[in-house]
Amino acid sequence: MRRARAAVAxxxxxxxxxxxxxxxxxxxxxxxxEKLTIWVGWQARELGVFKSVVAEYNxxxxxxxxxxxxxxxxxxIVAAIRxxxxxxxxxSFNSYxxxxxxxxxxxxxxxxxxxxxxxxxxxxxxxxxYYTQYGGKHCALPLLADDYGLYYxxxxxxxxxxxxxxxxxxxxTADAKKLTKFNPDGSIKVLGFDPFVGFYENTPERWVTAWGxxxxxxDASNHSKLAKTPGWSSWLKWQRSLIDWIGYNKLVKFQAGxxxxxxxxxxxxxxxxxxxxxxxxxxxxxxxxxxxxxYGTAPMPVANPKRYGSxxxxxxxxxxxxxxxxxxxxxxxxxxxxxxxxxxxxxSNGLRNVPSTTASLTxxxxxxxxxxxxxxxxxxxxxxxxxxxxxxxxxYTNAVQNFATKWQAxxxxxxASGLSSLDKQLDAMVKQAGGGGVP
Amino acid sequence: xxxxxxxxxxxxxxxxxxxxxxSAYLSFNHYDLLSPxxxxxxxxxxxxFTVDPQVWTAVKNTLWLIGVMVPLQVLFAFGIALMLARxxxxxxxxxxxxxLPALAPPVAATLGFVFILNPATGPVNTILxxxxxxxxxxxxxxAWSKPSLTILAIWGVGNTxxxxxxxxxxxxxxxxxxxxxxGAGPLQRLRWVTLPTISPVILFAVxxxxxxxxxxxxxxxxxxxxxxxxxxxxxxxxxxxxxYPLDSTLVYPVLLYVHGFSDFQMxxxxxxxxxxxxxxxxxxxVIVVNSRKWVHQGSAAK
Numbered sequence: 001m002r003r004a005r006a007a008v009a010x011x012x013x014x015x016x017x018x019x020x021x022x023x024x025x026x027x028x029x030x031x032x033x034e035k036l037t038i039w040v041g042w043q044a045r046e047l048g049v050f051k052s053v054v055a056e057y058n059x060x061x062x063x064x065x066x067x068x069x070x071x072x073x074x075x076x077i078v079a080a081i082r083x084x085x086x087x088x089x090x091x092s093f094n095s096y097x098x099x100x101x102x103x104x105x106x107x108x109x110x111x112x113x114x115x116x117x118x119x120x121x122x123x124x125x126x127x128x129x130y131y132t133q134y135g136g137k138h139c140a141l142p143l144l145a146d147d148y149g150l151y152y153x154x155x156x157x158x159x160x161x162x163x164x165x166x167x168x169x170x171x172x173t174a175d176a177k178k179l180t181k182f183n184p185d186g187s188i189k190v191l192g193f194d195p196f197v198g199f200y201e202n203t204p205e206r207w208v209t210a211w212g213x214x215x216x217x218x219d220a221s222n223h224s225k226l227a228k229t230p231g232w233s234s235w236l237k238w239q240r241s242l243i244d245w246i247g248y249n250k251l252v253k254f255q256a257g258x259x260x261x262x263x264x265x266x267x268x269x270x271x272x273x274x275x276x277x278x279x280x281x282x283x284x285x286x287x288x289x290x291x292x293x294x295y296g297t298a299p300m301p302v303a304n305p306k307r308y309g310s311x312x313x314x315x316x317x318x319x320x321x322x323x324x325x326x327x328x329x330x331x332x333x334x335x336x337x338x339x340x341x342x343x344x345x346x347x348s349n350g351l352r353n354v355p356s357t358t359a360s361l362t363x364x365x366x367x368x369x370x371x372x373x374x375x376x377x378x379x380x381x382x383x384x385x386x387x388x389x390x391x392x393x394x395x396y397t398n399a400v401q402n403f404a405t406k407w408q409a410x411x412x413x414x415x416a417s418g419l420s421s422l423d424k425q426l427d428a429m430v431k432q433a434g435g436g437g438v439p
Numbered sequence: 440x441x442x443x444x445x446x447x448x449x450x451x452x453x454x455x456x457x458x459x460x461x462s463a464y465l466s467f468n469h470y471d472l473l474s475p476x477x478x479x480x481x482x483x484x485x486x487x488f489t490v491d492p493q494v495w496t497a498v499k500n501t502l503w504l505i506g507v508m509v510p511l512q513v514l515f516a517f518g519i520a521l522m523l524a525r526x527x528x529x530x531x532x533x534x535x536x537x538x539l540p541a542l543a544p545p546v547a548a549t550l551g552f553v554f555i556l557n558p559a560t561g562p563v564n565t566i567l568x569x570x571x572x573x574x575x576x577x578x579x580x581x582a583w584s585k586p587s588l589t590i591l592a593i594w595g596v597g598n599t600x601x602x603x604x605x606x607x608x609x610x611x612x613x614x615x616x617x618x619x620x621x622g623a624g625p626l627q628r629l630r631w632v633t634l635p636t637i638s639p640v641i642l643f644a645v646x647x648x649x650x651x652x653x654x655x656x657x658x659x660x661x662x663x664x665x666x667x668x669x670x671x672x673x674x675x676x677x678x679x680x681x682x683y684p685l686d687s688t689l690v691y692p693v694l695l696y697v698h699g700f701s702d703f704q705m706x707x708x709x710x711x712x713x714x715x716x717x718x719x720x721x722x723x724x725v726i727v728v729n730s731r732k733w734v735h736q737g738s739a740a741k
Contacts, residue, residue, distance in 0.1 A: 074701075075700045075701065078472050078473065078703055079472075081472075081473055082472050082473065100471065100473070100703055101473075103471075104471050104472075104473035104474040104703075105473065105474060106473035106474075198667060198680060198683070199668070200668075249576065252558075252576055252579045252580070252684075253558045253559050253576060253579070254559065255579075255668065256557050256558050256559045256560070256576070256579050256666070256668075257557065257558075257559025257560045258559075258668070260668060261668065322473075392702065393702060393703065394701065394702070395697070395701065395702040402493075402682075402686070405684075405685060406685060406686075409581075409684075409685055411685065421492075425490075425492055428486070428490045432482075432486050432490070432704070432707065433471075433702065433704060
């Protein structure tokens with residue numbers, strides 16, 4: 001009995017000790033500037049650019065000292081919010097997950113803060129306003145935006161005798177075939193265009209924008225309607241026909257030998273891929289990694305000529321995790337990063353991401369660059385669009401991608417019925433993510 | 440007494456009992472990790488059994504591993520141990536060589552295999568190409584991805600092999616001698632002396648292998664990420680490529696991970712975990728009950 005009591009006492013002591021250590025960690029730093037933390041997804045060169053902007057902010061605001069932590073993914077943010085040690089400000093590459101952050105209250109609603117600061121959401125373009133809110137809560141703001149366009153290798157274009165980048169899907173197909181070169185053994189030497197879903201930035205939601213906008217996804221009662229939307233089956237059939245022309249297995253083998261997307265051996269950068277659908281950031285990567293590459297940028301070829309000039313938009317989002325102790329200071333930094341034209345222009349110059357307020361789009365501070373200008377225009381195009389934000393977060397578009405990879409491998413025998421069962425699956429996923437089958 | 444037990448008790452309650460009870464509780468809740476759990480009754484289980492289109496794929500993949508990979512693992516471990524037990528010269532060297540792969544961390548080993556078996560740049564297909572053989576696409580082909588993982592698993596059977604080796608070396612010599620006197624050849628000695636004597640060890644290896652197969656995660660996760668070419672983007676959307684190629688490496692624990700840590704549906708992931716627990720328990724029970732027929736229980740049982 002005495003031993004039992006001793007054991008209990010020991011356990012209590014251990015627990016108290018642990019609590020004391022945690023408490024000490026939480027209350028330290030009483031002198032000097034307030035030490036605060038911001039988490040972002042960027043890494044390597046891009047992280048350096050972001051840090052330089054935060055350093056400027058730190059200099060101008062001696063009361064706070066912001067520490068930037070890079071290479072952060074959504075699961076880390078969610079885990080930290082749960083554990084109660086979330087950073088003061090968090091940023092995510094996944095605008096898809098705004099449904100998760102707003103829907104659960106993981107990030108605080110910024111609407112009252114915006115009102116207090118006398119700021120209006122209308123300074124952000126509509127597409128970015130769409131992907132920074134969910135369920136009536138505006139829990140995030142855009143921290144630069146991404147849009148997608150066509151990169152083409154001018155040297156390879158000249159060799160193939162092509163004068164200008166393709167504007168329609170038919171031209172894209174013809175050019176892709178003309179630009180593809182095979183080795184004597186039949187394997188691919190240079191690929192004109194890679195139609196494979198899952199390769200680099202090739203995702204269904206980005207490509208289908210060439211057929212139509214967000215109206216292609218959901219009906220009036222927010223049910224998935226991919227089977228009823230002609231754009232989806234046209235896109236899938238086109239993509240599959242180009243894969244069939246190249247040869248599925250040849251393509252898989254060719255891709256396995258290509259360098260990583262975010263490395264200096266990126267297939268487009270080293271000339272193994274003549275045309276590629278990619279985000280605007282590639283301009284800065286090429287500048288840093290292969291400055292002598294002779295290339296051009298253009299909007300994505302479209303199925304409907306009136307949509308030419310548009311593209312898919314999404315972007316990095318930034319917000320303030322709940323239960324933070326320094327929300328006022330956090331809001332000051334978020335305001336600066338998302339609405340200060342100088343900060344946005346400096347970030348945009350370094351990252352070559354699209355500055356995300358209307359005012360900053362035309363800032364004189366932006367370094368002019370013909371390659372990059374294409375993406376500023378795509379961003380401003382009225383047909384440019386994004387994909388739906390749902391409670392299911394990133395799994396929504398993942399499910400569509402999963403279907404598309406089965407389709408391109410020839411594992412879907414009937415496209416129409418395949419798409420309608422995908423519709424049912426997507427609806428079930430959203431319902432489940434929103435709390436199961438319970439009303 | 441309790442004081443001596445307390446580290447174990449603390450560990451048991453903190454890392455076993457508490458998580459087990461919590462995941463049983465959460466499996467009846469809608470829990471997105473950020474807002475408080477909300478009771479939904481059997482909704483998660485209904486979704487698991489009737490809606491989720493990937494569950495059946497994941498179950499089939501895991502069953503494949505248990506049906507093919509685990510038996511091969513046990514067979515190879517046993518075979519290598521048999522040969523090593525007979526080796527006279529250099530036994531220590533061979534033992535080390537066969538054991539070494541087991542020391543490689545699973546992530547590193549998987550990365551190595553994906554690179555070595557890369558159909559375009561890997562040495563295996565290059566060598567096969569010189570021999571006039573058009574090598575398979577390995578981790579890039581849904582028909583070959585699980586066999587590739589199996590090769591990786593067989594390469595790393597060192598631990599099981601060492602246990603088998605110890606058991607084989609432990610078989611009393613006089614049993615072999617008397618069997619030989621009775622005219623038993625090598626095969627008969629293996630069948631009637633070695634196998635019955637080490638049968639408890641075989642049972643142990645089979646149970647561990649099956650449980651390992653049910654929980655198989657790391658290698659499938661890493662192989663899919665690397666083979667799909669998406670592993671370099673630590674902070675970007677990678678969950679879309681798990682199971683690559685074509686869900687062929689989407690084993691049950693990987694799907695559980697996707698739902699819990701990428702979709703943030705911890706309630707549903709807990710329901711999946713409970714099912715895994717029940718199945719693991721049932722399978723182990725079946726093997727143990729069944730084993731009474733073939734496992735030699737020592738002289739006392741006769």
